[in-house]
Amino acid sequence: MIRTESLDRASQSTGQIIASSLTPGVYELRARLFAAAGGTGTELGTTSQVLDFCGTGSNTVNANTSFGTSAQSVRINPTSLTLKEQAVRRIVSTVWAADGSARFVTPGSISFTSSATGTATVSAAGVVTGVNAGTANITTTWAEGPLSGSMGVTVEDLVITRTKWTVLVYINAANDLFQASDLNVNQMERVANNPDVRFVVQWKQSRDQFPSSSFDGVRRYLVKYDTTGNIASELVQNNMVNGLGQPLDMGDPQTLNDFITWGKANYPADRYCLVVWNHGNGWKRSNLEEGGTRGFSYDDEYGTSIQTWEIDEALGSNVFDILAWDASLMQMVEVAYEARNRARYVVGSEESPPADGYPYDAVFDGFRDNPDAPTADLTLGFVEAMVNHPPYATRKITQSVIDTSRLPALATAVDILAANLIAQEANLQTIAPLIRANAQAYSPNSTRVYRDLIDICTRLNAEAGTPAPVKAAATNVITAANNAIIHEGHNNQSAGSRGVSIDFMGKDLYPSLRPDYERLKWAADTRWNEWLAVAP
Structure with missing residues (x-):
């Protein structure tokens, strides 16, 4: 919707509304x-x-x-x-x-x-x-x-061909990130010159919420090669609506699932990458102090988002070669573990990256140039592109790649660490708060206590008063985390980052977040939630 206006006039009288400066x-x-x-x-x-x-x-x-x-x-x-x-x-x-x-x-x-x-x-x-x-x-x-x-x-007839890669990009720009979406699609166009690597986009903007958006509604594009500043891609579907004639809600997990089903059916490939583009908030809903209920993929037209525990609903039975979060704070062990059966590699940032997100041309030039390369090798492009992007030199940049097949071992190691932390809770009354205060933090506030997992364990080992069983368990977590993280990069603005974060809140905060945290598979399979419930 571009504009809404009321014209009040008596019966049989005339009046007019003038809409100016409309794009042809x-x-x-x-x-x-x-x-x-x-x-x-x-x-x-x-x-x-x-x-x-x-x-x-x-x-x-x-x-x-x-x-x-x-x-x-x-x-x-x-x-x-x-x-x-x-x-x-x-x-x-x-x-x-x-x-x-x-x-x-x-x-x-x-x-x-x-x-x-x-x-x-x-x-x-x-x-x-x-x-x-x-x-x-x-x-x-x-x-x-x-x-x-x-x-x-x-x-x-729809002529369907199979390629080596299909990159499905779910761009929910019905929010304040809308300007970055045009930039990112332009970047994709610059590397869309290998027919074996296709970019298929579902893209929403809302002029009702943000009048300067470049279009209104939900569209699907097959990205085409172009080096200009214009969007030259093929518009496959336009003005996509629900059964009531309203624009699709891209904060609904079913909408993402429908896009995936459609994309894979119409653009089959040997390997698939799914990029989820939007705001993110790690494992949880928006901060309590912000009054929202957002997780990731915020759709401001409807006030909706997808929650971490809805990942299975959103991704269905699909298994992606790469799941990449072009969103804030999503490279958490809680999130990666939730998606472990839906992707072989999970890519994302512990930090809140700049609004422009991935420089897609730099991320995917390796896919274009060598689409037969091993998937693990190609994921390095995400890390190098973010860390080496000149405009981001003074911003907090982290990026890592997690091999999900190694997450069960990490979960076991963290479970044992949690058991030892619980057993030694009386001896950690000063140590746990000290580590919480000093470990590498990500967009911290009163309700967001995300800390780098390896940095937590390194600091546990460095404290003289940490009980020996806790130190031994922390060492095993470091080993398991390093095995799971196959690529990692950060700049000096986030020096303590090592590739995956975890919620390190204390017992004072946990009761308000317990109902949501215990929806996570991570809470079901480890005792980390039990530690948070008693953590000093």
């Missing part, structure tokens, strides 16, 4: 008529029409509406439609009066039907889906007329 393109104007001022009272009617701003001349389009006038026709825009199998397009039905105005009609009085649902289906909101190659007619009916109109739909 095709827009839908939706109008609703109410009995009282300010959009209140009974809703008397609704109408939608398509406006074409071609970008030439004065770029002015007049859109007139009327109520109670004599209806002449009902027509669908566009007048015909060609789409691929599985593609989705939205159509608009308008009842036109004899004077050329769009007539208000009773809400719910317009319907759609398809003559061949095996070829194309249409929802009550006018969403057409290509099912199988062929032709169909879509008919719209205005029940109060009654009047009807139709359009032809041609569905073409």
Whole structure:
């Protein structure tokens, strides 16, 4: 949605709304008529029409509406439609009066039907889906007329080819990161010149929330090679909506799951990388002091996000070669362990990286140049690109790669450490708070106590008063963590980082977070939650 405005006028009087500085393109104007001022009272009617701003001349389009006038026709825009199998397009039905105005009609009085649902289906909101190659007619009916109109739909075969890599990028930019999304897609375009490495993007922006966004709604792109500053990629699906005709909620785990299913079906590959692009908050919801309930993939249009314990729901039964978090604070053992059965390698940052996120051209140039290289070798590109990116030299940068097959051993080591910490809790009354205060921290505040796991254990070993059993267990954790972390890089702004963080909160904070923490697989399989419950 670009703009919402109320025009209050008495019956039979006229008025106008002027929308200026619109980007050239095709827009839908939706109008609703109410009995009282300010959009209140009974809703008397609704109408939608398509406006074409071609970008030439004065770029002015007049859109007139009327109520109670004599209806002449009902027509669908566009007048015909060609789409691929599985593609989705939205159509608009308008009842036109004899004077050329769009007539208000009773809400719910317009319907759609398809003559061949095996070829194309249409929802009550006018969403057409290509099912199988062929032709169909879509008919719209205005029940109060009654009047009807139709359009032809041609569905073409979807030609599917297999490549060496498909990189699925889930860009939820319906938030304050929207500007970085254009930059990142441009970076992908610069390295999209190897046909064996495809970038497939689901991308959302919301002009309702952020008017300066470059577009509005949810789109799917097949990224195409381009070195300009423009987005030159192939728009595969546009204006993707739910059954109610509203933009998809990209803070819903099912929306991510649907994108993955669609992407793998239409762009199969020998190997897959999934990049989740957005804000992140580590394992937990937003800070209690911020009043939110966000985890990762924040959709500000709906106030939603995906929680860490919903990773299985979001990723389904898929197993990715690489799961990369282009989001803050996500390289935690709690998060990686949750995803261990869904990805062979988990890539991410312990820190909160800059808003521009991954420099995608630098991250993926190795994929483009050598797509047959071992996956573990290619993941090094994430680390080197972040650490060596000149604009990030003065920012806190961390990046690491975890081999998930080695996480069970790390979980066992941490479980034993937790048992020893619990047993020695009385002897750690000053040591635990000291380590909490001095270990490498990540965006710390009163409710976020994320610390580097290896740094915690190194400091436990360095304290003279740490009981011997705790030191022995900490040493084993360091060994297991180093085995699991196959690549790691950081700059001097985050000098104590070693590749994976853990929540190191104390018993005063834990009760408020216990219900969520105990949803995690990490809490089910280790005694770390039991340690947090008693930690000084």
